[in-house]
Amino acid sequence: MxxxxxxxxxxxxxxxxxxxxxxxxxxxxxxxxxxxxxxxxxxxxxxxxxxxxxxxxxxxxxxxxxxxxxxxxxxVALILQNAGLLPWKTVWGNANLSLKLSGRYPAENAAAVLEELGLAEFRERFPSELSEGMKRRVGIARALAITPxxxxxxxxxxxxxxxxxxxxxxxxxxxxxxxxxxxxxxxxxxxxxxxxxxxxxxxxxxxxxxxxxxxxxxxxxxxxxxxxxxxxxxxxxxxxxxx
Amino acid sequence: MKRSLYTVLSIAGLLLAWWIFSLILEIVRGVVIIPNPWQALAEVGRNVNEISRHLYASAIRLVTSMVIAFLTAVPLGLIIGYERQFDRLVTPLIYITYPIPQVVFLPVLFIIFGLGDAVRITVISLALFFQVLISARGAAKGVTQEDLASVLSAGANRFQVYWHLILPASLPAILTSMRVSIGLGMALLFLSETAPLRTLHGLGSFIAAHLAFRRDIAFAGVVTMAFLGLMLYILLDVIERVVCRWRYVKRRDRPQWPLRLKMAKIREWISKKFSSS
Structure with a gap:
């Protein structure tokens, strides 16, 4: 509430x-x-x-x-305009960012979410290698990874x-x-x-x-x-x- | 493969220009003023043992100074760029001290601390420090509010903001400033090695020692200095390709304009501009 x-x-x-x-x-x-x-x-x-x-x-x-x-x-998860991805981090690095910074959640969360959103095979790509739609999905994955x-x-x-x-x-x-x-x-x-x-x-x-x-x-x-x-x-x- | 071919071609072009220049000087003045590249290169070969000792001593000095400048200027520059109050406090100080040519400290420091390498390295690092500091500060200032919101909302503490956002965002500009400062570093290296001691190891003293009577050997030292500079550029390129790998991937999020198309557009624009007036 x-x-x-x-x-x-x-x-x-x-x-x-x-x-x-x-x-x-x-x-x-x-x-x-x-x-x-x-x-x-x-x-x-x-x-x-x-x-x-x-x-x-x-x-x-x-x-x-x-x-x-x-x-x-x-x-609470926040999804930003233009996905808020850091260009120097891979899809994996971006999706796992919130978890990594807090150090509290298991990394499997991010892996499971990437799998669910069909991004698993792009783990090692950088945001500039993705289409706009895929970038947004990585942004969503990052938010979902903390199970907000x-x-x-x-x-x-x-x-x-x-x-x-x-x-x-x-x-x-x-x-x-x-x-x-x-x-x-x-x-x-x-x-x-x-x-x-x-x-x-x-x-x-x-x-x-x-x-x-x-x-x-x-x-x-x-x-x-x-x-x-x-x-x-x-x-x-x-x-x-x-x- | 293609890249290394271009490198070879450009070095060949430079040697050719040098050769022509030395020939013109010789014809105009009637004496050999600067040796031609082939003489200089031959002297490199003839003195390879001695020159490599000097090269090693100079390289150690320059690389040490670059590492010291990097390790001190980057953290300070990033902090000044990101922390607004600190910026207001420190930046006036930088603007006052930066324009002082650091080389003026050289004789004073030599008098105070003796003719050791510590003084040389201090002066070179001090000059490079400002170059790197000012670009690191500028780059840290350029970090966008969006990116900041992105890492803050992910729960980043202050150190993590620096580590995950400000440092990686600024690294390309910092590495560019490192490249730019190779030239300045070389000049100061030369000065610091020539001034007081002729028996010193270092390309500066090697060049200075032969400049009066054996210019061909002195130019062998100049060639070696150029080689040292080239190696440092290559080293920085390799470092950038590793630490900024994201900048070297094939972009998909922007349309790729073929260069020729761009030129055609510019030509079209120019011809329109002139035909209408």
Missing amino acids: IEVKGLKISYGSADQRVVAVDGVEFSVDQGASLGLLGPSGCGKTTLLFALAGLITPNEGSLSINGEKVVGIRRD SVMLMDEPLASLDAITQERIQNLFLELWQERRFTMVFVTHDIEEAAFLGEEIIVLSERPARIKTIVENPQMGSLDYRGTSEFYRIVTHLRRVMEE
Whole structure:
């Protein structure tokens, strides 16, 4: 369970203060999925980084599973835009990074995840030798390797071609249903939000404030994209975003 | 195979240019001013035992200085580049001390500490130190927020940030600065070996000893110095290929533009530019 109350985050020096997130409140149940949908540069990444413990908020509180977020947590995985792979580490080195740095988890985890995502034969490759879609999968493998209870994702599918994007969205949906982690993802893509979010929070331009919360209870199947409910949600989200 | 052929060709070209230059000088001035390459190479062969002793002494000095510069400048440069407050404190100091030519310390240090190798190595390493320090600092500053978020979210502590992110991200620039400083290192090596002692082992003193009366032998020393430099470049290339292996793999994430296509595009752009005006 994730709880966010009265969150306010600003950065910059005193005379040039930029408010990125202003008074955001929401909660996500264990195993649920929440999409944070907003225009580019609205402060949604800042919000996600605060959840990951990378940024300390100025006001308000953040808690995960009843504990206040004060730093990086071992049960929270973060998938970054462009996968966040280190170019000098191989697929194996990248997938195993979180485990290696903490020294707490067995290395078999990363091996099993690579196997599951069909990356086992590319273990010794470097990221520059992979296609964009494969890079994203390595990023996912790194996150899954720590068997997280919360998965945070920052525009995980930005700048992918449409087919690869859909494939990886499907992969996310399947992994989420299989492993029952809590999923919070940030996106500017309306259809992605409608496909992956059980609940979708629409954020305003900077500073990010909550415009509306849209329930999306019928999501959860791979053919949801073809249904009229999906179109209804997408149309509704688009209207709210344009307001 | 192809690469080594090009190396041979370029060395042959250099020798040819040297030969022509020495011929022109001889014709214009009527006396031999610099020996031609074949004379110099012959002297290398004739004095091979003596020269290799001098080469060994010089190589040890230069390599030791490079290793000392690397081991001191890299950690400091990376820390200055990454820790902002430390940067503000130390960088003004670097900018004040860096422009001082380190070679001015040579006579002073010789007077204080005697004519030993410690002084030579100190002065050479000091000069190289600044070159490497400044590039390491710049490279560490260039580390992106995305990469930082990536290792921090993986749970990295401060040491791990340096080891897994800042050092590997900066290594290519550091190795380039090491290559650039070979030239400077050579110049200081020469100066430090020539100035006070003629009986010293080292290519500098060997060259200086023969420069007045046997320029062909002196140039044999120059050739040997060039050889030492080439070996160091090759060594650094090999090191880079090992420690930065990721930079030498075949990229798949960007379109590969054939060079000829690029040139055709540039030509097209130029012709358009001129035809329109």
